[in-house]
Amino acid sequence: MAGPAAARMAAGGGPGSRSMDFKGSGKRLLKRLAAHRAAVACVLVSVMVSVGLSVVGPKILGRATDLLFGGIIGGRMPAGQTKQQVIDGLRARGQGGVADMLGGVDFTPGKGVDFGHIGEVLLLGLAVFACAGLAMMIGTRLANRLINLAVARLRADMQAKLERLPLSYYDRQKRGEVLSRATNDIDNINQTMQQSMGQMLNSLLTVIGVLTMMFWISWILALVALVTVPLSVFVAAKVGKRAQPQFVQQWRTTGALNAHVEEMYTGHALVKVFGRQKESAEQFAEQNQALYEASFKAQFNSGIMQPLMFFISNLNYVLVAVVGGLRVASGSLSIGDVQAFIQYSRQFSMPLTQLASMANLVQSGVASAERIFELLDAEEQSADPAPGQKPDPLRGHVEFEHVAFRYEEDKPLIEDLSLTAEPGHTVAIVGPTGAGKTTLVNLLLRFYEVTGGRITLDGVDIAKMTRDDLRAGIGMVLQDTWLFGGTIAENIAYGSAKDVSREQVEAAAKAAHADRFIRTLPDGYDTVLDDEGTGVSAGEKQLITIARAFLSDPVILVLDEATSSVDTRTEVLIQKAMARLAAGRTSFVIAHRLSTIRDADTILVMENGAIVEQGSHDELVGSGGAYQRLYEAQFAEAVAEVD
Template identity: 75%
Template sequence: MAGPGGRMMAGGGPDQRTLDFKGSSKRLISRFRPERGTIYGLLACVVLSVGLSVIGPKILGRATDLVFAGIVGRDMPEGATKEQVLDAMRARGEGDVADMLRSTDFTPGEGIDFTAVGNVLLFALAVFGVAGLLMAFATRLVNRAVNHTMFRMREDVQTKLSRLPLSYFDKRQRGEVLSRATNDIDNIGQTLQQSMGQLINSLLTIIGVLAMMFYVSWILALVALVTVPLSFVVATRVGKRSQPHFVQQWKSTGTLNAHIEEMYTGHTLVKVFGRQEESAKQFAEENDALYEAGFKAQFNSGVMQPLMFFVSNINYVLVAVVGGLRVASGTLSIGDVQAFIQYSRQFSMPLTQVASMANLVQSGVASAERVFELLDAEEQEADPSPAEKPAELRGRVALENVSFRYDPEKPLIEDLSLKAEPGHTVAIVGPTGAGKTTLVNLLMRFYEVSGGRITLDGVDIAHMSRDELRSGIGMVLQDTWLFGGTIAENIAYGSSREVTRAEIEEAARAAHADRFVRTLPDGYDTVIDDEGSGVSAGEKQLITIARAFLSDPVILVLDEATSSVDTRTEVLIQKAMARLAHGRTSFVIAHRLSTIRDADTILVMENGAIVEQGAHEKLLAAEGAYARLYKAQFAEAVAEVD
């Protein structure tokens, strides 16, 4: 959609809200409720894995003590006790060494007990191996929970898109909506896959390691906790700086995707009007905006990891200094200090991991809010329950004092009334913007009337289900719509039941599409894409008309349906429509008045109101708005001939 000056409409216009990180995070987590069993299994595996991983350093510390005790004991006089050796040291003035060895469990005269050391190391290996297997199983459970949750979210988005009113899509670019349904959901899935299990593991590791640190030495544990407030301040400050950039990054992604989709869909038009340079320039601008937002988001969040490493190293230095003093005083063994240094690393590492995952989490939550905005969008009014339906669907349509406006401040249709009897053809003519297509949109309930009512065989269509209403209406628009598949499949799309090839070909013959289809290399099995490549605009229109014929509707709506076909084919289609319209109500919107001269009733609309209605000859004799339109077209045709 072109805006002022020919510039394309910005993609994220309607949704410029600030990210509610806390609320969106809670809402995203709440979507895992159906996976409670898997989550409980995940937590059990992670708790056991973390528990085994946490006791590992303590076991290795025991091995270190055994080796150190053997090294110390082999140089001591055999047969003496530990206390005798330490007293002798103090007597020789080696009191500091004696204090340090006080906490070491050595036996004078005995060297390293390699059997005991081997048993301890094997036990440690078994502990770490089981911890690894449990973590691998936990990862599998994470994948299961995340994939199931993303599966349901995609289903919710698909269901939501089908319930959104036409007005929602009128206000947004198609590529921007598609970006929410594809890129943003994929980003949420990747974020959860990479961070969910790791976050749980890191949080439980912090708790487990902290407990072991207090068990080994409460003084060293308090020293290690000194840097925690600093880590929290770093994470909070950096997170607040980077979060707005992640929000902008995904908005810019949606805008860029909308532009790419728009330019690709209309690439022929872009080339015809020589707008490649302008298109490339706008792409460059939006690409630059995405680069800037992405760079700032990643840079700001990326600063967190080196800062957390710095804080971790401060913690390491403090623990090493205080631990060394405790060993020197004989309060702790070397093995305990070694274990504690490992614990301090284990304590700092999850904090660093959580901080380094901040960019992932922030990016995922930014995408989650964009998806939640889509899921929270106002839906079309629900069908009434129980829904009414006509006793017999014959096609009598009546508009009773109908009013409608797209913008509450700008009235479009006011107090419009008309009746269409079964089997009659009602042609609607008028200048552009008179409300012709709007009338059809109201009949199909793409929009709801602002006032008055529309009835089908005496039943207010607002009291009918949309599926019931639309199942009786066949519609052919000026803009053709095809999907990737064979021509036969495209025609069969018009029927809600299984149809035979004979029925498809019969509908094609009725629409005069059979002749050109059979000239194609694979006939009805010719595969076309959603752009209809390989067939002309007129041939695409014939396929869509055949689709409408196959649906066998009670009401037929043709909105400029013959605008893309040549004059000879138009005449043939008019004859086919006359056969199809027998016993059915037909609404025909046309600019070329020559196509609707045989209509039972012609409605002339201006500014949302019917200014004239009647048969062709009667309206010409009235010398009113219709006569002016007809004469203008006749004069134009004469000028073209001249």
């Protein structure tokens, strides 16, 4: 991306630059999980069972402690007395404090520790904790499956959205930035939900369950334990507010860094040819430093939350231990209840600490979700009409009727352009760079929509056709070739919507004069290419893409400087092949070298988005106009090269 769009990105006006909508993006993310209601219900049930059993466990262990302590006290008391007689005797001897404490202990004078009963209670506790662990394992497995389903659906929605976005969106965005959203940000969301979602649900239910048990045991101790909750909420809100903008900046700079690396990698040859390694390294270092600073600030601000929460948790522990000890001394609570309560206090503060420790993950994940939802909310290309009209039969009669177009509202490019292309005719489009030649083809293919007038195909307005129906009858060969990772045969076969035989692929290659060089390769048509076309020259890549167009057998053929990368001899051969291919088809040829379009039925000369001349080659050369100036300029250049 270059020009004004690049300036906007540099100024912070690109994707993700607006303030983070934490609550809105978080809700949208949760709604994607809620779409799988059955799985969510199973996860909730499993976690509720696990938390319920885990909450009951400390109470059972407290009962075992009471039995042990009661047995020890009872074994030291003389048999034959009741508990009340022992307590009254202690008061009579002036040991009122001990009497108050033993008032809350369940013991029988003369009866020692019942290890059998204690063993049964401990076995019950072991069974409860084992079942809690099993339920949690089931819940975790279901949660992982649910999250993977949601992320897979998010990836599918992202892919579908990228297909529905107009070409103008990609013109405004850096490729690395879009790729970063489609890969890094989605992976970050997946990791965030995997590591935090189940734990957050468990923590929330644990807080509710533990709080219920704490009030059941002692409402006074429960209120003491709740004293630190407002402090915890205050700390979490303050720290989270400071950390969130840094996570937004972290993922924004990650996208910018990925865009720079992608550009430098794909253009590494140019970087080296023009000696720009130092500038490239400096830009990388600058963006890498920006990413480091944003990441450090985000992690530091969110990282201090956990130690602060641990400190608050320890305050809670001290308060509960002191007040609980006083309650035991007064006989209001048993030691087992205080033991259980201290465990509950830890269980109560632990989820808050865990939530705090997950704050950096959650904030990072929601920051990525914001970037993804921003892309998913981007304006799409206009919907296809339903049902769409379709010429029958498709002959290739194309007509531009007073067409107007502009990329930006205040900068008109094409104004009141009209032309007619008859079936079987070749229309050549020439003119200086920026005249609107390629734009004309983009409008025909509906990569962009006209802002005025209309374009018809065999009398049908192309805006009333579906894009698939329109493009199915058009074959295109661009100046910038594009090959996919795969064999040469697969790349050629890409031009056909249906399965084709190897014989058809080879016939198309022969027609494009690509068969000869393909057979010289080690594996012939089975030679594997990467998406950069490594191993074949630029001209050979062009021949492969031309063979692809041959195989598509289009009604309309569009050639945008299709022979710019081939040698003169091959160009002559391709011109002959094109003549055969163009027979009975409407052809649009965009050319800079006028020698390649001498035989065109109609030549359109464009300047500043308007057709200034049209006619045959001989007519235009003799007219003394713009075409003659272009022709003479190229002829003079050729003479200069010979000299």
